[in-house]
Amino acid sequence: MSNYVQLLLSGIAVGSLYALIAIGYTMVYGILRLINFAHGDMFMMAGFFLIYIAAIPNMPIWGALLLTIALTVLLGFLIERCAYKPLRSAPRMSVMISAIGVSYLLQNFATYFTGGLAQAYPAIPLISNKIEIFGVSTKLITVITPILTIILVVALVLFIKYTKIGMAMRAVSKDFETSQLMGIKINRVISMTFIIGSFLAAIGSIMYFSYYEQVSPTIGAMPGLKAFVAAVFGGIGSIPGAVIGAYLIGICENIIKSFPAIADLSNAFTFVLLIIILILKPNGLFGEKLSEKV
Numbered sequence: 001m002s003n004y005v006q007l008l009l010s011g012i013a014v015g016s017l018y019a020l021i022a023i024g025y026t027m028v029y030g031i032l033r034l035i036n037f038a039h040g041d042m043f044m045m046a047g048f049f050l051i052y053i054a055a056i057p058n059m060p061i062w063g064a065l066l067l068t069i070a071l072t073v074l075l076g077f078l079i080e081r082c083a084y085k086p087l088r089s090a091p092r093m094s095v096m097i098s099a100i101g102v103s104y105l106l107q108n109f110a111t112y113f114t115g116g117l118a119q120a121y122p123a124i125p126l127i128s129n130k131i132e133i134f135g136v137s138t139k140l141i142t143v144i145t146p147i148l149t150i151i152l153v154v155a156l157v158l159f160i161k162y163t164k165i166g167m168a169m170r171a172v173s174k175d176f177e178t179s180q181l182m183g184i185k186i187n188r189v190i191s192m193t194f195i196i197g198s199f200l201a202a203i204g205s206i207m208y209f210s211y212y213e214q215v216s217p218t219i220g221a222m223p224g225l226k227a228f229v230a231a232v233f234g235g236i237g238s239i240p241g242a243v244i245g246a247y248l249i250g251i252c253e254n255i256i257k258s259f260p261a262i263a264d265l266s267n268a269f270t271f272v273l274l275i276i277i278l279i280l281k282p283n284g285l286f287g288e289k290l291s292e293k294v
Contacts, residue, residue, distance in 0.1 A: 005133065007254050013142040013211065015044055015250025016149035020204030021227035022234075022242040023156065024197030030173040030237040031193050033092065037099040038079060040224015041106035042198060046072040046205035047121065047215035054122040061124060067254055069202040076198025080191060110217035117264065118216040121209040155212045160239075165192055173237065222267065226253075229274045235284030244285070249273070 021043055028036045044282050054064040058069045083102050087095045128139045160166035171179045180186050208223065209215055227242075230249050234241025246287060249270055256266040 003121045004211040006138070007258055008251070009133065009138055009142050011251030011254035012247065013145045013250070014254060014281055015247035016146040017204050017208045017211070017245035017246075018223065018250055020152070020200045020207070021223060022201050022246045023153070023239055024227050024231040024240060026234075026236050026242040027169075027193050027197050029231070031176075031190060032084070032095075033162035034084070034095050035099065035228065037096075037224075038083075038102035038106060040081070040203060040220035040222075040227065041103050041110075041199065042072060042076055042220070043077060043201045043205045043208070043224060044110060044215065044217065044220030045106055046202045047209045047219070048114065048119070050206065050209075051121060053120050053217060053244045056129070061122065064122075065124070065206060069199060070205070072200045072202035072205070073195050074203070076190060079193040080214035085187065085190075107217050107221075114217060116217055118214045118219075121213050123212050126208070128208055139211065141207060141210045145211070146235060148203070148207070149243070149258050152203065153239065156196065156200075157239060165189065169193060197242045225268050226267075229270050230282055232274060233277050238284070238286040241284055253287050 009050045012048075021039060024039045025036060028034055028039070046068055050064055050068040052069075053059060053067050054061060057065075079102055083098050084095060087098055102201060127139070127144055130136075130137055131140050133143070133144065138209050160169055165188075167178070169192070171182070172186060172189050176186070179189075226249060227246065230245035231242040232245070234243070234245030235248065236242070253266045253268065255271055257263045
């Protein structure tokens with residue numbers, strides 16, 4: 001029984017982490033029809049931000065956390081303004097190539113400044129403590145992560161549904177050109193989308209690295225890809241779909257890892273799932289069918 005509880009707790013915690021990253025993918029795609037391949041690397045950069053900020057003498061850990069979130073949001077904003085905004089009217093392929101270029105730029109930047117070696121993530125008081133649930137010893141972060149994820153998702157849905165900028169986001173996602181003609185400030189909406197996505201990536205980074213305890217320059221690639229699969233699985237452009245897809249992938253991944261004979265195939269399962277979804281239901285579980293304009 002304890003093994004099943006451990007698997008479920010770990011799966012939900014990992015799924016929550018994927019969900020926070022997947023929301024960033026799905027929000028950017030919903031408005032720009034762009035897959036921001038640099039999103040996983042921003043998640044990685046947030047990890048290094050905290051490592052170096054926390055090493056500053058007399059820097060309190062909570063101050064380091066707030067500064068890390070602020071720097072990650074600033075990074076997301078600068079990436080959008082420098083790499084994506086100049087290509088607003090360019091072919092979609094050009095923007096995608098730019099996103100891939102930003103991804104490799106961040107990875108190489110991190111490799112240059114860290115020597116390419118994994119570095120220990122600082123322990124955060126309270127959430128790194130051990131607790132016991134149904135006879136299973138686990139970190140408090142395992143319990144906090146899904147609760148925090150649900151709170152953030154609910155807050156985001158309410159923000160998009162009831163605030164002026166949120167309604168503008170929905171309008172832009174439905175019809176980019178018409179929204180622009182109606183006076184909606186497109187650049188402001190897009191910047192806010194990247195800011196929200198970067199904020200969620202920073203929170204996900206804090207949770208993820210508190211759980212796995214080390215950061216390396218390429219560590220954002222795999223969680224980023226799995227979060228992308230989760231977004232596609234749930235229906236990219238749908239926030240609830242991305243969250244549900246992330247939880248399913250997280251739980252299934254941990255179940256596969258529990259069997260030694262097939263544990264190494266846990267990553268392969270995620271991408272096989274992507275292929276199956278694209279073949280059987282290209283729009284995902286909750287995605288809307290998009291009509292192309294002639």
